[in-house]
Amino acid sequence: MRNPWLWALLVAGLTACNAEQSTLHVFGAEARAVRQMALVLTIGAVLIVAIMVALYVRAVRAPEGRLSHDGGMRMVLWLGAIGPTLILTALLIYALPAMRPRATAPGDLTIRVEGEQFWWRVAYDPASDLSPLSSANEVRIPVGRTVIFELTARDVIHSFWIPGLAGKMDMIPGRTNRLVVQAEKAGRYRGVCAEFCGLSHALMAFDVVAMDGADFDAWMARSRAASTGVTASRGARLFDAHGCGGCHAIRGTPHDADIGPDLSRFGERPTLGAGILPPTPANVAAFIRFPQDAKPGARMPAYPQISVADARAIADYLKGLK
Amino acid sequence: MTDRGKWHERLKVTLWTLIVPPAIWAGHFLMAYLWAAISCAKVGAFATFPTLFVVGTIIALTLIALSGWIAWKQTHRPGDSAPHQDSTDIDRLRFLAKSTLLLAGLSFVGVIFTALPVVFLRNCL
Numbered sequence: 539m540r541n542p543w544l545w546a547l548l549v550a551g552l553t554a555c556n557a558e559q560s561t562l563h564v565f566g567a568e569a570r571a572v573r574q575m576a577l578v579l580t581i582g583a584v585l586i587v588a589i590m591v592a593l594y595v596r597a598v599r600a601p602e603g604r605l606s607h608d609g610g611m612r613m614v615l616w617l618g619a620i621g622p623t624l625i626l627t628a629l630l631i632y633a634l635p636a637m638r639p640r641a642t643a644p645g646d647l648t649i650r651v652e653g654e655q656f657w658w659r660v661a662y663d664p665a666s667d668l669s670p671l672s673s674a675n676e677v678r679i680p681v682g683r684t685v686i687f688e689l690t691a692r693d694v695i696h697s698f699w700i701p702g703l704a705g706k707m708d709m710i711p712g713r714t715n716r717l718v719v720q721a722e723k724a725g726r727y728r729g730v731c732a733e734f735c736g737l738s739h740a741l742m743a744f745d746v747v748a749m750d751g752a753d754f755d756a757w758m759a760r761s762r763a764a765s766t767g768v769t770a771s772r773g774a775r776l777f778d779a780h781g782c783g784g785c786h787a788i789r790g791t792p793h794d795a796d797i798g799p800d801l802s803r804f805g806e807r808p809t810l811g812a813g814i815l816p817p818t819p820a821n822v823a824a825f826i827r828f829p830q831d832a833k834p835g836a837r838m839p840a841y842p843q844i845s846v847a848d849a850r851a852i853a854d855y856l857k858g859l860k
Numbered sequence: 861m862t863d864r865g866k867w868h869e870r871l872k873v874t875l876w877t878l879i880v881p882p883a884i885w886a887g888h889f890l891m892a893y894l895w896a897a898i899s900c901a902k903v904g905a906f907a908t909f910p911t912l913f914v915v916g917t918i919i920a921l922t923l924i925a926l927s928g929w930i931a932w933k934q935t936h937r938p939g940d941s942a943p944h945q946d947s948t949d950i951d952r953l954r955f956l957a958k959s960t961l962l963l964a965g966l967s968f969v970g971v972i973f974t975a976l977p978v979v980f981l982r983n984c985l
Contacts, residue, residue: 627969627976635980637980
């Protein structure tokens, strides 16, 4: 423990072990291309620095009279102007093709994601004739298929970023941006809002589940049906009585409001409050009573009048929805 | 041929000819935006091979290279040795010629950097 800075650096290096939300742990073709480019650029930059240091050392150590002024000026011209221009031109030509969006076909899956303070409204296949499938704070995508994200926002500018899948794309109110991606590896990942959007910007994340094609199709078919777990339990009655359905929808019940997040498959979600808390019944109950404690600036009002026991009953009901 | 007879030396660089390369760069920049906007509005996509744009780019590069070449020739007018920093006609000419040459180099690279994305990218979004 002689050098605390060295230890701090080593501990900081542990963040590289994170595989859920990292541009280095890629699971999509677009992110793979970006990582490849970053690698080439980093190696190139290190080489250039090494060459410059070597030249600098040579210039400093050269005996007086060995280096000519004309030679120095030629070096400035070639290494300072012409060389960098040629390198930058080559890099531009190398990098530009990666900016071409992936080609799409009419049958490709479209997922519409809208950013709101501070959560994500997700709709699968929004133009489909089948009943629309909506969700919140979780995006599921099939591996090996092209997926078109239609991105927009309802209040302020957000930015949709799944680091392991593709580059980020802004979500701008009144405008729809398209991000075309293809996942290569199944797994659970994480996306975040990459544009400061208010008090809880840093608490606005979402879960990403990349599934094999057949699993995804089965999930889609299952999810279009009514939620399982809709019961006449005490929690369900309290959900009705406290007017939760005024903002939240649950498929298979009369509640179809679209103000807050859709709760139809709440029990399937790996996190609570847009990627910030483990969805334990205790956390859910606390979130229902005091959402601002977990998420400052959230639009959902606090419900201190709901007793802890009642909030827990509602949480149990929600956890059963799949 | 005498010095007097060389057309590129008769065409003296001035403050006005100095701005020719950056003006061509600016014109090309405007053309790139107009071309993309019109293509997207009328066709819905960039043309598969943007002939008109490539021709415009080649013309712009040729004109910039020509003004650079004229400036290059004029920086090499025979005369007194360096440094050329006196308030004389020939030193003023050399200064303007050198500035024009550097601006031509910058504008040449600028035009290429503007043109490459147009040639490589195809979508209008």
